[in-house]
Each structure stands twice: as structure tokens, then as C-alpha cells.
Amino acid sequence: MPPKSPLETAGSGDDRLDPVLVRSLSEHEAPRGPIVLIGPMAAGKSFLALHLAKFHGYKFVDADQLIVSRHGVISEIFETYGERYFRDLEADTIAEVLGDPEYEGAVFSVGGGAPMTPRVRERLAGHRVVYLRIDAETVAPRIAGNTSRPMLRPDPVARWTEILEQRRETYEALADVVIDASGDRSIADMARELDGAVRGLTGDR
Ligand SMILES: Nc1ncnc2c1ncn2[C@@H]1O[C@H](COP(=O)(O)OP(=O)(O)O)[C@@H](O)[C@H]1O
Numbered sequence: 220m221p222p223k224s225p226l227e228t229a230g231s232g233d234d235r236l237d238p239v240l241v242r243s244l245s246e247h248e249a250p251r252g253p254i255v256l257i258g259p260m261a262a263g264k265s266f267l268a269l270h271l272a273k274f275h276g277y278k279f280v281d282a283d284q285l286i287v288s289r290h291g292v293i294s295e296i297f298e299t300y301g302e303r304y305f306r307d308l309e310a311d312t313i314a315e316v317l318g319d320p321e322y323e324g325a326v327f328s329v330g331g332g333a334p335m336t337p338r339v340r341e342r343l344a345g346h347r348v349v350y351l352r353i354d355a356e357t358v359a360p361r362i363a364g365n366t367s368r369p370m371l372r373p374d375p376v377a378r379w380t381e382i383l384e385q386r387r388e389t390y391e392a393l394a395d396v397v398i399d400a401s402g403d404r405s406i407a408d409m410a411r412e413l414d415g416a417v418r419g420l421t422g423d424r
């Protein structure tokens with residue numbers, strides 16, 4: 220009779236688990252932290268992450284929501300302490316979430332500017348990153364009356380376009396998966412695509 224494969228041996232009872240196979244399986248399934256959503260302001264990162272939590276069983280965590288719950292509204296942080304201070308809070312918050320086993324496999328939306336901080340980019344290495352790509356036409360009505368995003372003052376659409384030009388390459392370089400959100404694509408449709416892509420990236424979830 221041919222020798223049993225490691226899988227057959229492993230499947231035949233705990234006392235006979237092949238230690239080499241067990242190690243290789245656990246390496247394959249090594250924790251990879253949350254799935255990180257990046258992309259420009261008002262692309263729908265937070266909305267999509269929340270939808271995935273509600274309808275696809277993911278845990279949800281949003282960097283800006285954590286910052287607001289601990290430090291107050293973002294526009295006031297910018298006004299009182301400046302952008303640099305906000306970026307430090309943001310990078311600390313992101314490092315905390317990425318390092319927290321509670322958020323393994325969660326969907327993690329981060330602010331549009333987060334990937335521009337070198338410390339955040341370094342910290343994202345090895346994580347699954349999804350870039351939500353969107354055009355100015357789709358975003359314009361969402362940001363026209365902006366009051367909450369200090370980076371979009373004073374002319375929201377012009378600033379949004381200018382900022383995306385500065386960030387686009389960084390988003391593209393970090394992305395494992397790109398989801399197109401242009402044309403007001405339905406959030407349910409994007410969520411299904413993202414869920415499928417995550418399963419593809421991980422083998423399983
Ligand atoms: N696919 C979509 N269809 C319609 N409205 C959307 C869609 N995605 C986002 N929105 C709306 O756009 C606004 C910005 O979304 P948000 O999730 O806050 O973006 P981000 O976190 O990328 O800045 C919200 O009011 C949200 O309801």
C-alpha cells in the first residue's frame with residue numbers, strides 16, 4: 220500500500236496529526252489583519268465598509284470614526300492643531316487597528332489622506348489593500364456643500380481634483396484590488412465584488 224499523504228494522516232484523528240502539515244496550514248492561514256479600504260474623499264469607503272459589515276458579516280472599523288470618538292470632530296482638530304497633528308493621530312490610530320487581533324478579517328476604512336503618510340504606507344505592507352477608484356463627476360454632488368472635510372476648502376471640486384492628482388499614484392501602488400465606484404454604482408454591487416475579491420486574495424475568509 221502506498222504511504223498515506225499528510226492530508227489523510229491529518230484527517231484520521233488528532234493523535235495522528237502530521238506536525239509538518241499542521242505548521243504549513245497555519246502558515247497558509249496566517250493572520251493578515253483587516254482589509255483596508257483606501258481612496259479619495261467621498262469615494263464611499265466608509266459607506267462600503269459599513270455595508271459589508273451589515274450584509275456580508277464582516278467586522279467594521281473606520282479610522283476617522285475612531286479619531287472623532289476620541290478627539291472630537293476632524294474640522295476642529297485641523298483648525299485647532301493643524302493638519303500635521305491630525306496626520307499623527309491618524310497614523311497612530313491606523314497602527315493600533317492593524318496590530319489589534321480583534322480586527323483580523325475586518326473591513327477597515329481609512330481617510331483619503333492616510334496613505335500619504337510614510338509611516339502608514341510602511342505599516343500597510345503585507346495587508347490586503349482595496350482602492351476605491353472614482354471620478355470627479357460622480358463625487359461632485361457628494362462634496363459640493365462640503366463642511367466636514369477641511370482639505371476640500373474653499374472650492375470642493377477643484378481641491379478634490381487637485382488632491383487626487385497628488386495621491387493617485389500612491390493609491391495605485393498600494394492596491395491589491397481596485398474597485399470602480401464611478402457612475403454611482405450601487406453599494407451592494409461593489410460590496411459583492413469586494414467580498415469576492417477578498418475571498419480570492421485569501422483563498423477563503
Ligand atoms: N455607491 C454610492 N451610491 C450613492 N451614494 C454613495 C455611494 N457611496 C457613497 N455614497 C455617499 O457619498 C457620501 C460619502 O461617502 P463616504 O462613505 O463617507 O466616503 P469616504 O469614506 O470615501 O469619504 C456619503 O453621503 C454616502 O452616503
Ligand SMILES: O=C(O)C1=C[C@@H](OP(=O)(O)O)[C@@H](O)[C@H](O)C1
Pocket residue numbers: 258259260261264265283293329330331332333367368369370
Ligand atoms: O483625504 C483627506 O485628506 C481626508 C479625508 C477624510 O476622510 P474620507 O476620505 O473618509 O472623507 C478625513 O480623514 C479628513 O477630512 C482628511
Ligand SMILES: [Mg+2]
Pocket residue numbers: 264265266283328329330
Ligand atoms: Mg470615510
